[in-house]
Amino acid sequence: MSENIVIVGAGPSGMSIATTLSAFGIRSTVIDESPKAGGVIYRGPWRATQAMPHLDESLQKNITLQQALVTEHQHNIEFLTETRVLGPLAGSQLLLSHHGRLSAQDFDYLFLATGCQERSIPFPGWQLPGVMLAGGIQLQLKSGLVRPGRQAVITGTGPLLVLLACQLLRSGVEVKGVYDAASFSEMSKEVVALLNRPQIALEGLSLLAYLRLHQVPVNYGWGIVKAEGSVSLERVAVAPYNSNWEADRQKMQWIEADLLGVGYGFVSRSQLAQLMDLEVRVDEFSGLIPVTDTYQRSSRPNIFCVGDSARFAGADVAIVEGQIAALALVAELYPDKVADVAERLADLQKTLKRLYRFRGAFDRVNQRKKGLLNLPDAETVICRCEQVKRSDIDKAIAEGCRDSISLKMRTRVTMGDCQGKTCSHYCYDRLANEGFHREQGQFRVRFPLDPIPFAAMENE
CATH class of the missing domain: 1.10.10 (Arc Repressor Mutant, subunit A)
Known part of the structure; x- marks a missing residue:
């Protein structure tokens, strides 16, 4: 088979695609801007380290399993690491940048597994040094136990807040409180949906128990108001939120801290999909996302969009979607394998529906409210x-x-x-x-996605 298969992104979905294809003897090229495969969640520390005691055993186990899977299939995977995709060229080509040098990458089939980015929520003081997005703090911790502060406050919404607080606590950071904008009563309504994954729900309860054991307060229905400091962060103001997530400033409390973690959700990293002129739509949870069918095909039949880049739903969903997309391509390239693949695809689709039922509970509880616009x-x-x-x-x-x-x-x-x-x-x-939902349209992405230095032009 001579098809040129390119995967953009070496995270859970990208590596799921590459390893699934490899199991059928199909080679692929994986492009990622990092020096290691695995994405933010599974690539582990940049350098060899004896132990990562601040990370939970489940995560460390998954990191090890993912790295072993990559090693097992590396003979069928060409990795282009520390390489950025700047956008499409004429025909079926991508413009790449690697250490200041430009090159073109041909493809017959393209999988976009570009992941997600954090949703920024502006408030007074959000630009101060010491104010970080929750995922950015996690990146520092996972990349080799970089301690980002001494006294931390965690605000936002979603299960990541509790996980992050535990990781910081294990890293030697004093966590002064977790403030989740979602109310406890709203979460209690989603018990049935959460039971789609009882083990994960139990792990969440154990994390809460760990914080309680270490006397870290977890406050539901509270959130950020402002941050202050002369040169860097010195104190944080939090307050109770109403059902519209508007802060009750009369009950505002100040907390001394040099680290503020803010996590009000994620949006899909769909800029490359937009630049390739794929059909997109607005999703209330994931932002602007590409339109895909049940096999993750986009509006261009030779381009698949997978994982958080298609809709933010986490690593487990991304892995299953990667397998579905890869098997769909196997069935197209090898008609004699259609029957073998069909049963497996049906099972994966059932698994995906169960995972989305579980994920839907978090989406409904943690959907941002209009009150955040008033911060x-x-x-x-x-x-x-x-x-x-x-x-x-x-x-x-x-x-x-x-x-x-x-x-x-x-x-x-x-x-x-x-x-x-x-x-x-x-x-x-x-x-x-303001009432302009139908008229608002979308901001257009420009080529190239990242600035090209003049030095790169000189090398051409």
Whole structure:
């Protein structure tokens, strides 16, 4: 078989695709911007280390299993590590950047497994050193026990908050409290859905018990209000949230801390899918995502979108979707294997439905509410690249901006190097909250996805 199969992303979904194809003797090329496979969740520390005592045994076991699986199938996988995909070229080609040098990568079949990014929620003080997104803190901890602070406050919503608090505690950080915007009563309504994965639910309860044992308060229905510090973070203000997640500032409490972890959810990293002109849609939980069928095919039949890049649902879902997409391609390339693959695909589809029932419980409980839009004051910067403040966005909307393109032209939001990774979702939410959901459209991704240094041009 001479087909050129390319996988963008070496996380759980990308490696699931590559190893499933390898089991059928099919070679693939995997491109990832990191030096190791596994993605943020499973690649482990950058350097050899004797122990990672701050990580739970289940995660360490999964890291070991994933790395062993990659080693088993490496003879059928060509890894292009520390390589960024800058976008599509004419025909079926991708433009790559590796250590300042540009190259082109051909493909006959392409799997986009680009993962997710954290959803930024602006509030006064969110740019201070010491204020970090929850996933960024986890990345430091997983990459080799980098301790990001001494006294931490964890705010946001979702099960990641409790897990992160436990990891920080085991790392020697004093965790002064976990503040989850979702109310406990809302979570109690989802008990039936959570029982789709009883082992995971029990693990969550054990993490809560660990925090209780170490006298770390976990407060439901509370969240961030602001952060303050002269040079870096010095103190954090939290307050109870109402059902719309609006802070009761009359009951605001200040906590001294040099680390604030903020985790209000994730959105799909779909910029490459958009740049390749795939059909996309707005998902209330995952942002702008590519449209896929039951086999993860996109609107272009030779391109599959898999895992968190197609819809944020976690590593277990990503692995199953990777297997489904890979088997769908096996059935296409080898018609004689269709019967063998069909039964396995049916079982995987059943598993996927069960996983999504479990995931749906968290999505419903932790869906962000409109009250978060009121956190930034007039002087709070929304777009960090272009230093656009909330007052600039307020003025533009008051003067008649009804869609994302007009807002971009009026204020310069999303025009920086990050292309709106930080600010676009706040702008989408603002426009929808003002009643312009149908008119808002979408911010257009620009080629290349990352800036190209002049040195790269000289090497060509």
